[in-house]
Each structure stands twice: as C-alpha cells, then as structure tokens.
Amino acid sequence: MQNFDFYNPTRIVFGKDRLQELDQLIPKNARVLVLYGGGSVKRFGTLDKVLAGLGDRTMFEFAGIEPNPRYETLMEAVDLVRRESVDFLLAVGGGSVMDGTKFVAAAAPFEGDEESLLGHGFAGLPVEQALPLGTVATLPATGSEMNMGAVVSHKGGKWPVMSPLLYPTFSFLDPSLTFSLPTRQVANGVVDAFVHVVEQYVTYPVNAQIQDRTAEGILKTLIEVGPVTLANPEDYDARANLVWAATSALNGYIGVGVPQDWSTHMIGHELTAMFGIDHGQSLAIILPSVWKLRKEQKREKLLQYAERVWGIVDGSEEERINQAIAQTRAFFESLGVATRLDQYGVKENQVADIVEALKAHGMTELSERGDMTPEISHQVLIDAFSE
Numbered sequence: 001m002q003n004f005d006f007y008n009p010t011r012i013v014f015g016k017d018r019l020q021e022l023d024q025l026i027p028k029n030a031r032v033l034v035l036y037g038g039g040s041v042k043r044f045g046t047l048d049k050v051l052a053g054l055g056d057r058t059m060f061e062f063a064g065i066e067p068n069p070r071y072e073t074l075m076e077a078v079d080l081v082r083r084e085s086v087d088f089l090l091a092v093g094g095g096s097v098m099d100g101t102k103f104v105a106a107a108a109p110f111e112g113d114e115e116s117l118l119g120h121g122f123a124g125l126p127v128e129q130a131l132p133l134g135t136v137a138t139l140p141a142t143g144s145e146m147n148m149g150a151v152v153s154h155k156g157g158k159w160p161v162m163s164p165l166l167y168p169t170f171s172f173l174d175p176s177l178t179f180s181l182p183t184r185q186v187a188n189g190v191v192d193a194f195v196h197v198v199e200q201y202v203t204y205p206v207n208a209q210i211q212d213r214t215a216e217g218i219l220k221t222l223i224e225v226g227p228v229t230l231a232n233p234e235d236y237d238a239r240a241n242l243v244w245a246a247t248s249a250l251n252g253y254i255g256v257g258v259p260q261d262w263s264t265h266m267i268g269h270e271l272t273a274m275f276g277i278d279h280g281q282s283l284a285i286i287l288p289s290v291w292k293l294r295k296e297q298k299r300e301k302l303l304q305y306a307e308r309v310w311g312i313v314d315g316s317e318e319e320r321i322n323q324a325i326a327q328t329r330a331f332f333e334s335l336g337v338a339t340r341l342d343q344y345g346v347k348e349n350q351v352a353d354i355v356e357a358l359k360a361h362g363m364t365e366l367s368e369r370g371d372m373t374p375e376i377s378h379q380v381l382i383d384a385f386s387e
Contacts, residue, residue: 001208004256010146011170014244016236018172022053022090025134025170030088031058033081035101037065037093041138044180050092050136060084065093068272068279069100071118071154074107081108081131089133091168094185095142095192098135099150102166105131118152118159121362130165136172139181140243141189141280143196143250145171151269157361158269173247175239183230186242187335188280190226193246194219194331195264195283202291202301203259203368215254216308221245223309226335263366264290267377270357277344284332284339289383291325293376297369340386351381 013021026032032054034047041047051059062077080086081104091101107114109129117125137145144150145168150161178186201215222245229238248254267290268282277285291302299317306312306324315323329339338344355378358364366372 001206001211001257002259006252006256007164008146008167008252010168010251012146012173012247013170014173014240016174016176018174019049019053019136022050022134022172023055026054026057026088026090028057031060031084031086032088032090033060033062033077033084033086033104034090034092035062035065035077035097035104036091037063037067037097040180041092044177046136046138046177047092050090054090060086065097065100067096068151068153068158069096069103071103071115071152074100074103074152075114077104078107078114087131089131091133091135092138094137094139095144098137098142098144098168099152099161101133101135102144102148102150103152103161105133105166106161106163115154117161118154120162121160122162125161125163125165127163127165130163132169133166134170134172135168136174136177137243137247138177139185139189140175140178140239140246141185141192143193143247145173146247146251149250153273156273156357158273159361171247173243175236175243176234178239178243179234181233183233183336184278186230186233187226187337188278189246190222190230190242190335191280191284191332191337193242193249194222195287196246196249197222197254198287198305199261199264200255200258202298202305203261204298205300205304206258208258211254211256211258212304214248216305218245218248218254219305219309223331226331230335259368261290261366261368263372263377266363266366267354267358267380270354270361270363271341271344271346274350274354274357275344275346277346281337281344284329284337285341285344285384286380288325288329288339289380291321291328292383293380294367294372295321297367297371341381341384342386348382348385351378354381 271282
C-alpha cells in the first residue's frame with residue numbers, strides 16, 4: 001500500500017425530512033447565497049424547504065447553473081457574492097451545481113485573474129482562502145457533496161478545480177429528494193458512480209485490502225440497486241443505497257494508498273465538451289475500450305474484478321477478462337445507456353479532433369502509469385465504435 005494522508009471534514013446529514021436542520025449548521029449572522037440550476041428544485045418544492053430551513057438569515061438566490069457549469073455563468077455568481085458581501089454558499093442540486101458553487105467559493109475572494117484558476121488540474125489551486133459552502137444534493141452521481149473537487153467548462157474544455165478548502169462543511173443527502181429525477185439522469189448517475197470506483201480500483205495491485213473490498217462492495221451494490229431504483233423510483237431503500245454508494249465512490253476513502261487511473265474520465269470530458277454527450281454516457285462509451293486496450297497493464301486487477309464483482313472464475317485469464325468487460329458493458333446497457341460512439345452520432349473521421357483536444361488540454365500521459373499516449377487514446381476511441 002502506498003503512503004497517504006486522509007482528510008475529509010464534510011458532515012453528512014442523511015435521511016428524510018431533515019432540511020430544517022440547516023438552521024443549526026450555518027452561522028446565524030451569515031449572508032447566504034443559494035445556488036441552483038433549472039426549475040426542478042422550485043417545481044418539486046425543494047427550494048422552498050431550503051429557504052424555510054435558513055430561517056430569517058439574509059439570503060440571495062442565483063439560478064441557472066447549467067449542466068457542465070460554464071465559467072461565464074459562475075463569474076456572474078462571483079460578482080453577486082462580491083456585490084452583496086455574501087459569506088456562505090449553499091448549493092442545491094446535482095453535481096454541476098455543487099461543482100459550480102465550489103468554483104465560486106474559490107474565485108470570490110481571489111485577487112488575481114479568476115480564469116487562471118482553471119489551469120491547475122489535479123495539482124490544486126493556488127488559493128489561501130475560500131468561502132465556506134454546504135450542499136443539498138438532489139442527484140446521486142458525482143460525489144461532489146463529499147470531496148474537494150469540481151469540473152468547470154470553459155473555451156471548449158472541462159477543467160478540474162481542486163483544493164482542500166473546497167470540501168463542503170456539510171451536505172444533506174435525502175434520498176426522497178431524488179425520486180422525481182428523470183430515468184436518464186438516474187441511469188447516468190449509476191454509471192458515473194460505477195466508473196468513479198473502477199478508476200481507483202482497476203489499476204494494479206498494491207495489497208490495499210480495505211480499499212479493494214470497500215470498492216468491490218460499492219460496485220456490487222450499484223449492480224444490485226441500480227436496476228431496482230430505475231424500475232421503482234420511490235423505493236426508498238434502493239434509492240438510499242444508491243445515494244450513499246455514489247457519495248462513497250468519490251469521497252476519497254477508497255482512493256487512499258492506491259494508484260488511480262482517470263483516463264476514461266479525461267477522454268469522456270472531451271466527448272461531453274465537443275458533442276454534448278452526457279457525462280455518464282461518455283464514461284459508458286470509453287471504459288470498455290480502455291480496458292480492452294489496457295488488458296496487460298491492468299491484468300491482475302481485471303481478473304480480481306472479474307472474480308470478486310461478477311463471480312467469473314471459469315476459463316482462461318483472457319476469457320475471464322473479456323467476460324468481465326462484456327458484463328460491464330451489458331450492465332451499462334441494461335440501464336438504458338448506449339455504449340458505442342456511433343450511437344451518439346459521432347463519426348470515425350472526428351476521432352482526430354478529439355485526440356487534438358486531449359493534447360490541447362495536456363492529457364498526453366494518462367492512466368495510473370502515465371503511459372497512455374494520445375496514440376493509445378486514438379486506438380481507444382476507434383475501438384469505441386460499434387463492431
């Protein structure tokens with residue numbers, strides 16, 4: 001197991017009908033900005049419950065944070081924060097709203113060029129302060145409610161934004177708030193959480209037994225509850241397990257002391273930026289091809305994944321790996337998520353443009369080993385078309 005530090009200060013408030021507890025978790029004299037996306041939090045009454053929970057504090061609202069939050073939109077929120085001397089942010093929504101709020105938290109007190117905050121990748125932001133923030137999560141998918149990361153869209157790219165200062169101070173996870181989500185969003189969320197786990201698990205072994213077993217438990221849970229919660233959206237137990245699985249997939253715990261990949265995410269980001277393919281859909285497209293092209297580098301963990309997650313024990317090593325990849329693709333497709341690039345209207349002659357975008361964004365040494373070149377990414381993308 002590799003050396004690691006583990007730090008996660010986020011308080012999780014889990015369960016039904018707890019939004020009134022917001023009053024206990026935010027300073028009484030705080031000037032609060034509530035940030036959200038479209039109209040769903042209004043239509044389904046979530047926003048009213050949040051505002052009621054905030055009591056008589058001074059409050060402001062910022063609506064319109066889009067899926068794949070745009071830098072320009074977020075800078076409008078930054079201007080509002082500065083203009084009204086806001087000192088606490090509350091994100092109400094899914095991963096995009098939470099991600100956008102994290103960027104606002106970092107950018108509002110920043111005295112330099114805010115655009116420069118987008119160029120630091122996983123290295124972390126050069127900031128010494130950020131506004132405190134909390135979240136009310138309405139979509140189980142990204143894990144942003146319990147981690148220090150975000151992704152912001154700008155100038156045709158998707159940019160990681162990372163800092164320990166961006167952990168939410170608290171996050172409310174009420175599974176019942178997710179009942180009204182469209183099936184497509186729930187399916188995408190299951191895929192997103194699943195791929196978060198395997199980006200940290202299907203790499204190479206370092207004898208991290210706790211991390212491995214926890215990762216396998218999350219994967220098996222997603223396989224079990226994903227179809228159930230899609231078929232029965234108001235099955236509280238299934239949705240509760242999905243919500244906690246998605247949070248646990250990317251709160252840092254299974255990623256300590258182990259190598260991490262993230263090549264599927266980085267290539268997937270370009271598909272979203274260039275073609276508007278949903279984030280979860282992009283991961284379902286790319287992951288099977290990454291594994292197919294990287295069998296040798298991932299052989300031991302793919303075999304472990306095949307046995308422990310899917311119960312595949314018969315056949316040669318090659319047969320077991322191929323079967324595990326096929327089972328994974330079939331699982332995504334059972335959720336209604338297509339897994340081939342051409343199913344989204346992408347043409348093979350556009351692959352070169354995707355690879356050029358990867359180069360432009362510095363994604364030239366991907367994978368847990370840093371040896372996945374643009375040429376390999378090209379092969380992965382070609383493989384992602386229908387056979």
